[in-house]
Amino acid sequence: MIKQLVALNAGLYGAYFIANGPIRTLYKQYLTLDSNSSILSVASCHLGHTSATMFALNSAVLWTIGNNHAHTYGCARLMKLIGFSCAVASVLGVHEVYHNGGQVINGGSAVSAGLITYNLFKNPQWFHIIKFTYHPLILISLMAFYGAHANDKAVLGGIAGGFGAFLLAL
Numbered sequence: 001m002i003k004q005l006v007a008l009n010a011g012l013y014g015a016y017f018i019a020n021g022p023i024r025t026l027y028k029q030y031l032t033l034d035s036n037s038s039i040l041s042v043a044s045c046h047l048g049h050t051s052a053t054m055f056a057l058n059s060a061v062l063w064t065i066g067n068n069h070a071h072t073y074g075c076a077r078l079m080k081l082i083g084f085s086c087a088v089a090s091v092l093g094v095h096e097v098y099h100n101g102g103q104v105i106n107g108g109s110a111v112s113a114g115l116i117t118y119n120l121f122k123n124p125q126w127f128h129i130i131k132f133t134y135h136p137l138i139l140i141s142l143m144a145f146y147g148a149h150a151n152d153k154a155v156l157g158g159i160a161g162g163f164g165a166f167l168l169a170l
Helices: 002-018 021-031 052-073 075-099 109-122 136-149 153-168
Strands: none
Touching (some): 002 021, 052 109, 075 109, 109 136, 109 153
């Protein structure tokens, strides 16, 4: 399942990367959330990467932590976590677009932030290879600082969704 999600993200980003101007405009209209987006982009904005760095980072998190999560808890729980994180991020994104406009969500940052947050609380032993994560709040604080500084509603929504899924035992 993780291979299909990463392949879908790679295919969509590849299409964006090689597309010309009008196709990129359509891509941004339907696969990113901003003030010019369609109503469909509320659900699909978590698939449309427009940055190679964020695409690589989100794919790496999905491939490593997502694979571990799917093997440990199953694909159904992985999809519940991803859905919950994306739903919270979409609500925050729609609120931001409604009040301030501008580009809000593009890419799978909500998925990555939700996976990291959930598993930092549920499985902190997975992160002991990174020396500064002996306490989960350090990495979550760094992600929250990035989300607040860059006004990235996907990261903030993913953190909230991952923690909410942990509390609800999804």
